Amino acid sequence: MRSSCTWKVAEVVSCCRFLNKSFGYQVIMFRCAFLILFLALGNELHLSHGTEVSVNNTENKLCLYANLMVNFSVTYEVGVNKNETVIFVLPENVTTEGSTCDNTTSTLKLSFGHGHSWTVEFTKKNKTYQVDTIVFSYNLNDSSVFPNSTSKETKFVTVKSIITNVSVDTYYSCKSENVLTVESVIQTLYDVALQAFVINGSKSDTDTVCSADMTSTTVAPTTTVTSTAAPTSTPTLPTPTTGKYSIAPDVNSTACLMATFGLQIGYKQGDKEETINLVPNITEVGGACGANSSDLILTSDTITIMFTFSNDGKKFHLHALKVTVKPATGDPVIAVNNNMSIWAAAVGSSYMCNKEQTLNVTDTLTLYTFELRVQPFEVNKGEFATAEDCQDDTTESWLVPIAVGVALTLLVLIVLVAYFIGRKRNQGTGYEHF
Secondary structure, three states, X not given: XXXXXXXXXXXXXXXXXXXXXXXXXXXXXXXXXXXXXXXXXOOOOXXXXXXXXEEEXXXXXEEEEEEEEEEEEEEEEEEOOEEEEXXXXXXXXXXXXXXXXXXXXXXXXXXXXOOEEEEEEEEEEOOEEEEEEEEEXXXXXXXXXXXXXXXXXXXXXXXXXXXXXXXXXXXXXXXXXXXXXXXXXXXXXXXXXXXXXXXXXXXXXXXXXXXXXXXXXXXXXXXXXXXXXXXXXXXXXXXXXXXXEEEOOOOOOOOOEEEEEEEEEEEEEOOEXXXXXXXXXXXXXXXXXXXXXXXXXXXXXXXXXXXXXXXXXXXXEEEEEEEEEOOXXXXXXXXXXXXXXXXXXXXXXXXXXXXXXXXXXXOOEEEEEEEEEEEOOOOEXXXXXXXXXXXXXXXXXXXXXXXXXXXHHHHHHHHHHHHHHHHHHHHHHHHHHO
């Protein structure tokens, strides 16, 4: 017998319940668990429709527009040491009550179901605008979505967005997936079209395309780390300033990810090799902290870089890098590497490398780090934990005792050789006297 359920994201939970009633828990448990795992790991079950809304200002003119798809994966408690995961989507039918438009700030609030909402905060500066935060609130008292939940409260999850530098009078367009993970909640955005600060009440026909959709992306299979000099193509470029960056789950919490480093980027643009520094005081910090994966996103007018850290419960490492450089002239230079295993240290500690490091992200783009220290997991009281030094620093720390040991060994050998030579000469002189 085949169930009438279709395997859309929004129907996973209800379909599992239907099959459970029809066939029994033991028969269907594995299939439902596998499907939930399949979705939670980011495989696509895209919908045939999106959520499209328009918000008008006090003059009844269009000021905010959105057409997008959002998948949610939420893990919640159903008993002592027992959790369940539900997967659902931002529905087609939502309300926009609470959305506002202003000259420099705007809010898009989409409410749905029984007490759930998804809110996007926009700000405008000069000729560009961006998404500052995305707030997802979900009501655990809604038994139709969260059956058997032990909590009845409404929870809020706030994440920093990577939607930045959108030109005014254009809409932000991104077909690619953008996965935002905070603790037990995973939000996946795709097929996104967003426009805030609409001019003259008419949606723009011009888009600002996200870097993930740009075709110039190159991917390298591996990454090497060496300690070499900075690029020679721009000898006058100074050593980059060391920046301090951190992410907190919300404004009332301490940091969940911390990093300090100076960053220089070398890249090829046609036949030219260029170098640029990341300037901390004009760089915005974003990202999200998760149990097994955390992102640090740094954005300036010319550079956007996303660090993705992973951990296996024992050690963490830098897993992926995505770098976008916007030169003064020419097309953006984009490099992506999702096959990295560097900056490794035990979970609960930090990774540190005072030496300059060279990271060959792709054949066309290289990162140079200075005075590096990172801790993407288990940060306590907003302070770095004990650091594990990089190989270069560790090697240097052993050079002195090794050199001293070798010198002492040579000295002992020299003394012994001199002793035996002197004794042999004395013995030869004694035989001549007799």
